[in-house]
Every structure is written in structure tokens, then in C-alpha cells.
Amino acid sequence: MGVSSRLKSRFQKFLQRPGTTVDLAPLQKRLPAVEALEEELKELDDAALTERAGEASEIVEICAIGREAARRGLDQRPYDEQILGVMALLSGKVAEMATGEGKTLTAAIAAYGHVRQGRGPVHVLTVNDYLAARDADWMRPVLTLLGLTVDSVTEASTPEERRAAYGCDVTYVSVSEAGFDYLRDQLVVDIADRVQRELSTAIVDEADSILIDEARVPMVLAGTVPGEQDPVHAAAALVKGLKRNRDYEIAEDGRSVAFTTEGTEKIEKKLDGIDLYADENFDQLSALNVALHAHALLHRDIDYIVRNGAVELVDESRGRVAQRRRWPDGLQAAVEAKEGLSATSEGEVLQTITVQSFIALYRTVCGMTATAVLVGDQLREFFKLEVAVIPPHKPNIREDLPDRIFATRQEKEDALVVEIGKAHEEGRPVLIGTRDVKESETLAAALEAKGISCVVLNAKNDAEEAAIIAEAGKRGAVTVSTQMAGRGVDIRLGGSDEADHDEVAELGGLYMIGTGRFDSGRIDDQLRGRAGRQGDPGTSVFYGSLEDDLIVRNAGDMIPPSPHMDMDGVVTDERVDYAVGHAQRVAEGVGHEIHRNTWRYNVVIEQQRVALSERRERLLTTDVAADMLRSKFPEETAEIDDEVLSKVSRSIALYHLDRLWAEHLSYLSEVREGVHLRALGKLDPLDEFHRAAVPAFGKIMPEIEDRTVDTFAEIDEVTDTWEPAQANLVRPSATWTYLVHDNPFGSELDRLIAAVGRRLVTGRK
Template structure:
């Protein structure tokens, strides 16, 4: 059945490529025509296309001629001609899909085609790269082609002034890194005026290395935070307590999902140590929060794997790239819990003011496309989350790299000794070698083994990131041995020194299977670029982290039947089935986690959309604030009635004194009629009694419509209350998310619980916001000069 499905999918891809090839033939037929045009005539094509689009033609109608124009412009400006396969890649991107193209196939040039076509619509195109260096490089390179054709090109960088950012976004095409576009979106939705906002509505984006941006970075939300003081002593105390806790006895930890919880014994121990009755009482919520963060820091984060210490500071490491995430910190006290664990000075905590996940940010683009060398393994996720198809583009030159069969050893020690022997053997032939590792810790372990064998090497990991360009430049030279974490996996070119081709090219050694085949393929792809010779091989052991974490029990059962040689090499072929199956399970687990987290974030995303829509409305100075606040007054009165006229109680039991006080606070200038159990038996009775009072008050509010000062005051105060309420709401939702896993005994789906209770919290937050505005307005009407 599976083979039939694969065949159908394969046939579908072939049909698509065939269709693209026919369009490429049409583009090629125009090449000789384009060559006869002068530069000005070629440039005039841009004006003609824009005119056609404004008069009812579509992108589909102009794409063939537009691609031919870009190809000719690239020939004249860069001296580069798009290959047919690059034209196919451009067509895939234009349709809003993913072009899978191996490293070295010229993806940057491919992007010039759809970028030009969609920029003709004058709505802005964003080209997303993985770092600032590539954004600047691509803008300067491909931007020359687009500027030659009369389009404007901008560069969006961090630390730029607002005026420069606005100018960059007003350009037809804007280059930058994805996180900066996301942070600009959040900042725009914290702006105090329209003039401070820099972005315009999203239109079309092309993401380079799309799998890195949309999958690897998907687990880390974009957060803008303000500082709040930390309880340094409390963090240190909780870290000290945590060191006395024992795995399984006091807490459980799922290495697969990185979820951790206290056991009954653990809860009892905390209650005894802090002399409290019930850890889950509302009054002990802060203690629980500090303790659960201390637990996470203790068991889910490992030094020199997830973070390093530099100048007495915790520096987070991206496990997928191996790079330090400069300027990034963990939120909600987890960063401080790590500092306490390591005995470092405690910094101020971050309080989230605005946040969005990478997934929900990019899903706001009406059209999205991307390029990468490794996306096919994640095709299901791209399709389900982003509705994008992955199309494998044929290579311009055949791939000559030899990918050798994995070798598996019984122990990690045997594996590293075998790596040394392999390095020694290839080093004698003067071929350059790249050794890929999973973490800083593992890269340093490999280095120790090479030291013992007296093998010279250069080490590239997050601790030596500043020398990355220099180290990579040397990695393709004769006899050079480079040990690297995943940071050497992409975005860096290893160029072969003259004479290395004849020796067999670069040899890549993997020291462990990654938890994704995609990252393994990226490492292999460092060799054999653009038709170069090269080879790769993975050296594994049954003690490797992925195998231990996901297949530990299976390995123990299998060990008895394994044949092992004198060097610890496993000779049974069935071990490969186990490893391949384990990696697939691991990929599925990560996908499920991302899908679950996205389900949770969709809840807050819906709430964010409501708040940001209202906020943008408040920023619009043409909007009449009176029309916004009158419904708030009425909603607040409804909530007051509901709070006081409680169901299940007799009218005689209702507190009419408090009710009148609350009504007076909102209807400040009016006399409240006498209210008692004699004349109020329901909310409807109250509404009828207040009818004239409310009408009179609304007339006073309407009188402010022509008062420009009052309009501005109401606008600013509404923004203030909305922003402070949203900040508190984000904190409440984070605490809800933390506690939701503890309540699985209710036999209810945690995601549904989060959605249901999150909605209730949101209603409360919004009601509180409306009440604050209504109360402020009441005070303003009474004494405007003092407010």
C-alpha cells in the first residue's frame, strides 16, 4: 500500500516537472527576442507588466515573458544566465510551494524570478534569509537585477531606526531575517501611533532554507519582554532544594517530549520543606512556578548542549544549528532558574508583553514559498500546517558524492576509536575531512580522541563562532581536519582547494544520527557540491543519545543476538532497521509536539487577532472614540448586574448597597434610582429602571464627540489599558499552559481544556479592560481637568 502511495506521489511530481518544462520551453523561445532589446526597452517591460496587472491581467498571464525579462537582466547585470532547472525552481516558488534544490544549485538566483513577478503587484515582497550576512549579500547581488529593471529594493536589519525600517518596507522587495520581520510585527502592535508603525499589510514571502525557519525555529516563539525584578534568594533556594530530588521518586521526566512533573512524593516533600498544606492552592501558585522552573532547569537543560556559560552569563545554543542564540533568553523565570542551577548572578526576569510563534507569523502571509536542499522528509508537515507542496527540482549537474553505509558500534568508545582510525586513514591521502557532531560536548569529546591519536584539527562550535568564516575557508584545503557542530551544516560554503578534486574531494563523517533525517542530509550535502567529488559516512553506537532515548529497551533485547567483531563493530544488518525505525519514531514525535504546541498557540493567536484588530482601530485617528466607548459602558453595566444579581440567591440576599456604588462609579454624573428587593427581581428589571439614567449619561458622552482633547485622551487611555491587560493576560495564559498537563486525571484533552479555560480568561481580561475605560471616562466627565 505504502509503495503504491509513493508511486502515485512520484508520478504526480513527474507530471508537474513535465508541465514546468513546457513553460520553460516558452520562456526559452523568448530569449533571442529579449537579447535584441536595449536596456531601456528591457526596463520598460516592468512598466508594461504593472499596467497589465492594474488592468485585469494576472501574474499567470505575464509570468512567461516576465521570467524571460529577469533572465536577460541577470545576464547583463551579473553575467549569470538562469539554467532551465532554475527556471523550474522559480515557477514552483511563484505557485506558493517549496523548491527542493541540492546545495550549490543556485537557489539565490532562482529567487530573483518570482520575487520580480510578485513585486510588480506593488504590494511588497519579503525575501527571508537565515542570517543578516546572507540578507545583505543577497540584497546587494540580486537587488542589482531588480533595480536595473526599475524596482526598489530594501534591507531590514535589527538595530535600524524606525524611519529606515519604514523605508525598507516601502520598497518593492525587502530582504531580512524572519525573526526581525516577526519582531517588527509585534513592535507595530505595541506602537502608540500609526506614524510609529513600519510594516504594511503582508503579501508574498520567499523563505530561503525554509525548513530551518519554519521547522527548526518553530519551537521558539518570538517574544518582546519587559523587565521585572527577580527574587534572587528564592531562585537559589529552589535550585538548592532541587539538588536533593531523585528521578522517578520525586519527579518524572520524559526525555522525548522534555516534559517534567512532580510525583506525589515530590509534592509532599515540597509541602514539608516549605511548611504548607497544599502546593496547588492559589496562594502557593508562585512557589509552584519557581519549583517547576527549577525542575526544568535541573533535568531538561544540559550544559554545553543546550547552553554555555560565558562571562558569568547563560548563553543559549540552538540545537539545530549549534550556534549561540545571541540576545535570546528563556522567559517566565526559566532563565533565572538556569542561572541559579549554575550558581550565577540572577538577572531580572522577562515579562512577556507580546509574542507570536514562527508558524502563526508566517501563516499571515496570503502567499508563501520557500527553497531548501532538504524538505522532502518534512513534506507532510509543510502540507498540513502551511498548505505547501514540496517539489524536488532536477539537478543541473549529476551528484558525484558517495554516501557509504553507516557503521554501528556496541559502545561510544569503540565508535570514537573507529572515527580516529578512519580519519587517520583518509588524512594520509591528504583529503580534507569534516567531522559533524551533535553538540559542543560531543565536538570536544571527538577532539580528545583525535588529541590522543596526535591528529591535527580545527574545532568549530558555538564557543568558536567568531572564527567560523575563517575555519570554513580552510576546511576544503588539503589534509585539513575540521570538527564541527551543526552550525557548519548550512549557510556556509566549503570550497575545495586546487588538487583536492583529484584526491576524491571532501570526506564527511557523522558521529551520530540526528533526530531528523533532514539534518543528516544537510551534513552529507557539505560534500559533493555542484558536481564536485566527495563522500560521507556515519559512525554510530548503541550508546548514542537518540537510540538510548527512543529505543533503549529494544537495544537491551537485541544485544544478546548481536555479532560483534574485535573492534566493537556490530555485524548484524538488522541493527540498521532498528536505527532507521527509531529515527522515524523520533521525527514523528517532534512533529506531534510541534502540532500540539501549534494547537495551543492557535488559541492565543485567535485572541491576539481580536486585540490587535481593536488596537489598530484605536490608533486610527479617523475613528470616533465615542462610538467605541459607548458599547464598553453598556457591556460594563451588564457585567456589574451579573456580578451582583447572583443566580441561586433570593433578591433579599443581594447586596444592593454595593450594586448602587458600582453603578455610580460608571454613571458618575447621574442619579441612580432607589434599588431594592422590592423593585429588582432580575437583570431585566434593573435594565428597565436604569433606562432613563443610561440615556441621560450617553447624551453627556456623545457631547464629547466634537472635543478633540477628549477624543485623544480616550484613545491613549484605551491603548494603555488594552496593553497592560494584554500583558497580564499573556502571563495568565502561560500559567494555564504550565498547569494544564497536571490535570490529565480529568480525562479531558489538555488542548481542549486550554482552549476552554483560555477563552474564559480572555473574556475576563476583555471585560476588565472595558470596565477600566468606562470608569476612567466617568471620572473624566466629572472632573476633566484633573484626569
């Protein structure tokens, strides 16, 4: 089967209906037994309940004791549906639970169960620091009654605080902070400096976001590089005045840009007539291309914001600032140069691991989210996880209206203002979900111009999120938000105190209006889920236009020249309705294929990282390095104290192992970016990548030994005061962590796969 046939098969499979979910019947049969223990447990005092909790190991008793602890600690008796969620998590599944159904409490009881069944410690992995700290504090009364210790880790935590938090039975921590701590632990030269214990059980909150949307995101530990140059600022100044369609042209899909002949000549003239395409000018041409991408394709308040003198990336799936993320391959520096800011260093990559590979290190993984079924196939493929759909405690009575599509973006925006005005006049709370920061601010300005007061929530004021969202259900409230309001928040009718709950319910509940479909239907569903919480009334609708990027990019040629419209300008053409759904399916299919492609490349890198990590662990915890030197230098080592020899040999070997791995990662990055050229030459790029990566790694192990031996041979005298710097073994003077944000244009290979995939799904030639 050729590459095209394989891709077509995968896309067709992806576009089929998601696979079946877990049968809940065996779990539901246990519910009567859980309830039967309730009265008995109520008779116990707190101390007796805690003692009983420490003895439980069977799932029915765990659930019953957890329910009683929640009743006492939070004055909340978990519903049967939450208990089903607990059972699903304890059986290693991803529980799909609707918004407002109590996932946080469900996870806390499940964490207790995992500990009691010998699978502790438990890490509850969240999407950000705020939720980690909030949930740990919120669930502490319950977990304390259950006899467990609990704490949280945030970016501000000191090494001592991290070590103490990870020493607890249950630790709430964002997936990135947990990953960064793992990377730092992989580079310690003294085992006492580690902060984490074993990675035993992970309960993943917002599982689809972390396990699918962020799965391929690399977490990076970087170090200083002496004399690092920044060629991009000079390049940014050269491209600043260039004009589209004269000096450069943007591809149809908006994901690549190239200089025209006129543009190239203009740049070469500014550079004293050099030939940019000569071999000796390759680095300068590369910097200019990166600068041009930043100039022409990345837009302020859409792809990034500038705040406090820094460029901050916006996570397109959440609408929040992507904390501690940067674009790769010089693109971050190019945007900083474009905005007139000083470049921040990427540094040399010392250690890296993708979110997917980090999660795979846990012996037990389970999770929860409101939208898991749509990615059930991917959860099964990449993590061997099944989905258990937990029914809501109360039926969902939200009214989901059909999309309202307009011919132009301006008509859509005008109609939005009118619709919001009508609801506001009635006093009905409205939440508007926008696609980006710029759109949220433009819409807010249009509303204010019509005398409609609103609150704006976007990446620029994300610190105020909790307070803003808490009041979004208040009578008369109008909240304009990027999709950041779609996860981890709860909107109560009548506001945080629910004072006007009944009155708002009479008006129809929260009205959620989306300003356009997202590339993923799950993000749409998350936004819909803001309305109709726990059986409350609510309404959701999405407005769109034939000029929306999603449609233009993925289904532009499917739109009829003169679609049917009603008197209000709403397009009422079945062909357009189909095109909108098709455009979204194409976007999801392309994203899935790029995820799979990235995963295939990462498999070999992760295998190598694990092998090297095992070797490093032996060097760190045993005398294998000292034994090697004893065999090579029997006379010299005989005169050295055993403890001193162990320390010195370990220090030398670990330095060379870490240095060689950093060099190997740099080499693999270059190979990965270059294999697309092999694909164009009819060669399988993955095979070509393996041909380069495997032999290169095979040289590392013997090279560690050779360099260790050479370094030891050059030491004049080994004393108990010897330091690595005496042998020029200098580690980076500063290290920092960050996540590598997806290059918005993809690698060359990603763009090739996306282009092929899009043609296969749409049937284009």
C-alpha cells in the same frame, strides 16, 4: 475513537512514505519559450532592460528578463533548473533544491516576479541576520537592474532604517526580526510609528527549518514588571549539593527529575523544617523543582554555552547560538543561577505570536530548501503548501556509505580519529558534523593529541562561520563542526578560490563524517549535502554507537544482547540497523505530534489575537473611541475640541485593550500548563482549554469599554496637553523582544503526549 486510537492512527500515517510532489511537466514546457527570448534581451542596453523589466507581467518574460539581469549583474546565467525553481516559487510552492544549486539567485528572480504580478512588497525570510544582510547585498545588482529597490533588516537596524527597508520592493530579513517588528507595530499608539507595510508575500529560505522546526516557537514582546522577584537563585543554592539517586532521581527518558524523600527532607531541614508540600509553600516548591531541572538535566556546552557573562541557548537543530532566545517558566533564571550569573528578567508578555501564525499573515507564501519532501505532509497540513522537487543541474555522484555502528561511545570515538587521520594523511578535506559543542571540542582535542590539526566551528565562535566554512574544502583541511555547517553555507572543493579543485576532486572530494544520527533525518540529509555539491565527487558516512542518546531513548529494548560484529568492532547486525532507523522515526513522530498538539492549542489563541487586533486597528485609525465617549458623556465631550477628544479617547482605549490582552495571555499560560491534570482525569485537555479561554476572551471587549468610560469619568479636565500618565495609564518603561525556546523537558502535557506517542510507535505497554 479514543485518544490512544487517534494518536496511533496519526503516528502510523506519519511513518508512512511522504506524499506525492508537484508535477514539473507544465513548468518544463515553458523553458523553450524562456530561452527563445534570450538573444533579443541581450541586445538591450541596461536602461532598456530595466524599462522592459518594469513592463513584464507574464511568467515566461519574467523568467527571461530575470535570467538576463543575473547574467549582467552577477556574471551568472541561471540554469534551466533555477528557472524551474523560479516558476515553482511564483506558483506558491516550496521548491526543493539541492545544496549549491543556486537557491539565493532563484529567490531574487522570484521576488521580482511576485512584485511584477502585483504581489509586492516581498519579504525574503531567512534564518539569521548574517544571511539577510549577505543576500541583500549579493542580489542588489540583479534587483536594481530589474528596476526594484532592495534592503535588509537586522537586529542592529534603527526604527528609521527598518521603515526605509520595509518601504522597498524586496526586503531581506530574518523571520524573527520581521516577527518582532510586527509585534511592535501592534502596540503603537500613533500609526506613523509603524515600520512595516502590509504583509503581502513571503519567500521563506530554509523553509523546512522555519516552517516546521521553528513553527511553534513563540516570538515575544515583553515589558518591565515593577518589583519582579527572582526566587530561583535561592532555590539554586539549595539544590547545588544534591546527589543523583540519593537526593533526586531522573526518569528513564531523561526529560524529568524528582526529589527523593531523602532529598526533600534535606531541603526542608535547610528551610527550618517547613513542609514543602503545604499549600502556602507552593511557589517555593515550584522554584525548587525548576532549579533541580536546571541542575540535573541541563548541561553546559550541550544545551547552552556561557559567553560574555551570559547564558546563551544552543539551537539543537542547527548547532548555532539561538539568538535572543530564553527558556520559559523560570528555567532561564535557574540556569543563570546555576552558573552564578545575575538573572535576566522575562518581564510581562505584552504581545506574542508563533512563527507559524506570523507566516500565515502573509497573503502569499512560498519557500525553498534542500530537504522539503520529508516534511511534505506537514507543509501541506499546517500551511497548505505543496513541494516541487527541482532536479539538480548536474547528477549527484556523492557516495553515501552505510552507517558504522560500534558497541560503545568510546569505540566510536577511537574509530573516528583513525578514519579522519587516514583521510587527512591523503590530503583529502574532511568535515566532521558533531551533535553538540562539547562533542566538537572533545573530538578536536583527540585529533590534536594525534597530531592532526583541525579547525573547530561551533556555537562559541559562530561569528567566524563564513570564513571557516569557505576553506573547509581546501586540500588537507579538517573541520570539526556542530550541525551549524548544515545550512546556508557553500563548501567549494579547493577552498574559497578553488585553487586545488581538481586535485581535491581526484582524492574523492569532501569527506563528510557525522558523529551520530540526529533526531531528524532532514538534519542528517543537510549534513550529507555539504559533500557532492553541483556534481562534485564526495563521500558521506555516519558513525554511531549503541550508547548514543537517540538509540537508548527510543530503541534501547530493540538492541540484541550480543549483536554481530566484524573484526574492526563494527556492528553488522540487521536488527541494529533497523533499530537505528526506528529510533529516528520515533523521534520524528513524537516531534510531529507535539507540533500538532501545540498548533491545536494555538488556533484559539490566534483567533482571539486576530479579533483583538482588528478591534485595535479600528481604535487606532478611526474615531470609534471618541464616538463611544460622546454617547456616554454628551455634555462633557461637547466642550472638548474634536481633535483633542480623539487623541485622549484613543490613548485611553488602546491602553486598556493592551493591558487586558497582556492579562489574558498570562491567564492562558496558566490554563495551558494546568490542563494536563484534566487529561489524567480522562477529560479532553483541548476542550477544557477552550472552556476556559473562550469565555475569558468574551469578557475583554466589554471590559475595554467599561475601563475606558471609568477612566474618562475620573479625569478632572481634558486639555490639549493631557497625557496618559495623569490618569495612571503608564506603559512599560522598557520593552524588549525574545523568542521562547522550547522547554527542553516540554510542558506536562507535551511530556504526556510524547510518552503516549513513544509507546504507540514502539509497541511498548
